[in-house]
Structures are given as C-alpha cells and as structure tokens.
Amino acid sequence: MNAKEIERIVSSLDKIPTLPAIYSKLGKLLQSPDATIAAVSNIISEDQVIAAKVLKFVNSAFYGFPQRVGSLQRAIVILGFNTIKNLVFATSVFDMFRGMDTGGAFDKKNFWKHCIGSAVASRVLAEAADLRNPDEVFTGGLLHDIGKLVVAVHYPDKYSAVVNEVQHTGTPMVESERKIFGYDHCQVGSALAAQWRFPADTAQMIGAHHLADGAVPARKDIAAVHMGNILSMALGLGSGGEKKLATVNAKAWELLGLSLSSLELVMDKIVKLYGENTEILEM
Amino acid sequence: MGILNINDLKEGMTLAADVKNKHGIPDADVEGADRDQLHQEEMKTVSPEVIAVIEKELNEIFPPVDGNELMSEIYRIVKKLKIRQVVES
Numbered sequence: 001m002n003a004k005e006i007e008r009i010v011s012s013l014d015k016i017p018t019l020p021a022i023y024s025k026l027g028k029l030l031q032s033p034d035a036t037i038a039a040v041s042n043i044i045s046e047d048q049v050i051a052a053k054v055l056k057f058v059n060s061a062f063y064g065f066p067q068r069v070g071s072l073q074r075a076i077v078i079l080g081f082n083t084i085k086n087l088v089f090a091t092s093v094f095d096m097f098r099g100m101d102t103g104g105a106f107d108k109k110n111f112w113k114h115c116i117g118s119a120v121a122s123r124v125l126a127e128a129a130d131l132r133n134p135d136e137v138f139t140g141g142l143l144h145d146i147g148k149l150v151v152a153v154h155y156p157d158k159y160s161a162v163v164n165e166v167q168h169t170g171t172p173m174v175e176s177e178r179k180i181f182g183y184d185h186c187q188v189g190s191a192l193a194a195q196w197r198f199p200a201d202t203a204q205m206i207g208a209h210h211l212a213d214g215a216v217p218a219r220k221d222i223a224a225v226h227m228g229n230i231l232s233m234a235l236g237l238g239s240g241g242e243k244k245l246a247t248v249n250a251k252a253w254e255l256l257g258l259s260l261s262s263l264e265l266v267m268d269k270i271v272k273l274y275g276e277n278t279e280i281l282e283m
Numbered sequence: 284m285g286i287l288n289i290n291d292l293k294e295g296m297t298l299a300a301d302v303k304n305k306h307g308i309p310d311a312d313v314e315g316a317d318r319d320q321l322h323q324e325e326m327k328t329v330s331p332e333v334i335a336v337i338e339k340e341l342n343e344i345f346p347p348v349d350g351n352e353l354m355s356e357i358y359r360i361v362k363k364l365k366i367r368q369v370v371e372s
Contacts, residue, residue, distance in 0.1 A: 264356075268364075
C-alpha cells in the first residue's frame with residue numbers, strides 16, 4: 001500500500017482526537033518571526049497541568065541542573081521552542097487516547113511503559129552519539145509506536161488478532177499487521193504525524209524506526225530511535241507487544257559511531273534515567 | 284590492552300591511555316584487560332540455577348546472537364543487569 005492510500009485511510013479514521021488548542025496556538029506563534037519567550041510562556045501558562053509538566057521535565061535528571069528551574073520562561077530558554085512544542089504535544093497525546101478501548105489483547109499500560117523506555121533510550125543514545133537534537137529524538141522515541149495505538153483504538157478486535165498472532169508465533173508485529181490490515185503501524189504513525197503537522201524529522205523517526213536487515217538509515221536520529229526501541233525491550237522497560245527482539249540494524253549502529261565498550265554505560269544510564277523519571281514521564 | 288566500562292576497573296589495573304568521557308559515558312583502556320574474563324567473574328556471583336533461569340528468559344526474547352558482536356554484547360549486558368537485580372533483591 002502506498003503513502004497516499006495510507007494517508008487516505010488515516011484521514012478517514014473518526015476517533016483521532018484533534019490536537020489540544022494550546023498546541024495549535026503554540027504552532028501558529030512559533031511560525032511567526034515575532035515569537036518571544038514571554039508570548040510562548042503566556043500560552044503554556046493557560047494550561048496549568050501542562051505548565052507543571054514542562055517544569056517537572058526541565059527539573060528531571062535528564063538535565064541535572066544543580067538548582068531548581070522555577071519559571072516557565074527559564075524552562076523555555078533551556079529547552080528551546082521546538083522541544084517545548086514537542087513536549088506540550090507529547091504530554092497531551094496519550095491523554096487523548098486514555099479512555100479509549102484498544103481490545104483485550106493490547107496491553108496499554110505496558111505499551112506506555114515501552115514508549116517511555118524507548119524515549120529515554122533514544123535520548124541517551126542521541127547524547128552519546130553527539131546528536132544536536134536529543135530532545136527531538138526523545139519525542140521521536142516517545143511517539144514511535146503511536147500508529148499501533150491508533151489502529152488498536154479503531155479496530156480493537158482485529159488488532160487483538162495481531163497481538164495474539166505475534167505472541168503465539170513470534171512473528172514481528174509489522175508483518176502480522178501487513179497480513180491482517182494491509183499496512184503497518186509505522187506507515188500509520190508517519191501519516192498521522194503528517195496530518196498533525198509534526199516536524200518532518202519526527203514523522204520520519206516514527207515512520208522508519210523499523211529498519212529491515214540491510215536497510216540504511218537516512219539520519220542518525222532515526223538510527224537512535226531504531227536502537228532505542230530495541231534496547232528498551234531488551235531491558236524489559238514495558239512492551240510494545242512484540243514477542244521477539246529485533247536485531248539491531250548494523251548500519252544504524254555504525255552511523256551512531258559508538259564503541260561496543262561504551263554500550264554498557266549507555267544501557268546503565270538508560271535504566272537509571274528510566275527509574276528516576278518514570279513518575280515524571282507517566283504524563 | 285582492552286577497553287573497559289569504568290565500573291569494571293579494579294585495584295591494580297594499569298591504564299594504557301587517559302579515560303575518555305563522552306556525555307557521562309566513560310571508557311578506560313586498560314593494559315591486559317579482558318572483557319570475557321570479567322564476564323566469567325560476574326557469573327560466579329550467583330548460582331548456576333539462577334543463571335539458567337535468566338538465560339531461559341532471555342533466550343525467549345533474543346534472536347540468535349552468535350556471530351553478531353553487537354547483539355552478543357547487548358545480551359551479555361542485559362544478563363549482567365538481571366544478575367545484579369537478583370543479587371540486590
């Protein structure tokens with residue numbers, strides 16, 4: 001199925017929530033050359049829950065500031081406009097799907113843990129590999145499997161059949177999804193990201209995180225999300241529904257430029273940050 | 284010489300080069316260090332039965348790792364972390 005057909009399917013789904021108003025307002029403001037820190041801060045302040053989450057995030061172990069960051073304006077200076085926008089979205093997106101039925105076999109709690117684990121792992125890898133945008137990679141990791149949630153919400157029984165097949169046979173989820181639906185969660189996630197007007201880089205991290213053997217990742221952030229997804233599962237940080245771990249794509253590993261001997265500390269750091277931030281990240 | 288995780292440094296080891304640190308992920312190049320040997324030492328800290336349970340659990344989710352240096356290393360690290368969890372629990 002080609003990208004146009006997937007876009008048509010996604011746009012016809014009726015349970016896709018509209019983006020929170022605060023996100024749309026931020027998007028419009030940030031497109032303007034006159035966007036100021038004070039104006040961004042004013043918009044975020046309209047939603048005290050989101051404002052509190054932004055402050056919790058900037059004060060988390062990810063940044064390790066010795067003194068508490070107490071003002072939204074200071075948080076915006078530290079995180080930057082793009083990260084703030086992504087964070088506002090990420091804190092809202094799973095709330096939007098929270099009450100929706102996803103079918104008996106799809107474990108939403110474990111799925112959410114897997115999303116957090118992948119986000120943390122992708123970010124740690126991005127930092128270790130000296131990428132310029134670790135927070136954007138975090139968002140890519142957090143949302144990499146959003147397509148699964150969207151399909152499960154719309155077709156709970158059919159998606160339960162995917163999960164059951166994967167659990168009984170060890171078939172990779174993308175293969176089972178293609179067999180049962182004719183498309184996979186990466187295609188749906190990527191089309192959804194386009195519909196929600198995410199940055200193109202984020203949409204590509206979501207769409208390309210399953211790198212088949214021999215595939216060459218287009219960028220390091222895609223390689224980081226690909227590997228973050230696998231490390232999260234290997235470390236038992238939730239589950240995206242897979243029975244078997246995929247093999248890390250050799251080109252992705254090569255592109256990240258990390259040494260084998262650094263991997264243990266990378267993985268130690270993932271486990272430590274996940275443990276320290278679970279409460280903050282369970283938005 | 285071998286590149287070691289800084290947590291594995293032990294008294295009496297001699298650094299062959301300065302410790303490199305990238306974003307809190309340090310490497311140490313140690314004279315005569317052997318990661319396989321360290322792995323064997325880790326295994327001695329818990330009973331073979333516990334190791335067998337951990338290996339069974341990991342073999343259920345890992346693809347075959349033979350011949351894949353990266354996946355073998357991920358397997359070794361996850362196994363080590365699980366052993367640590369058992370020791371600390």
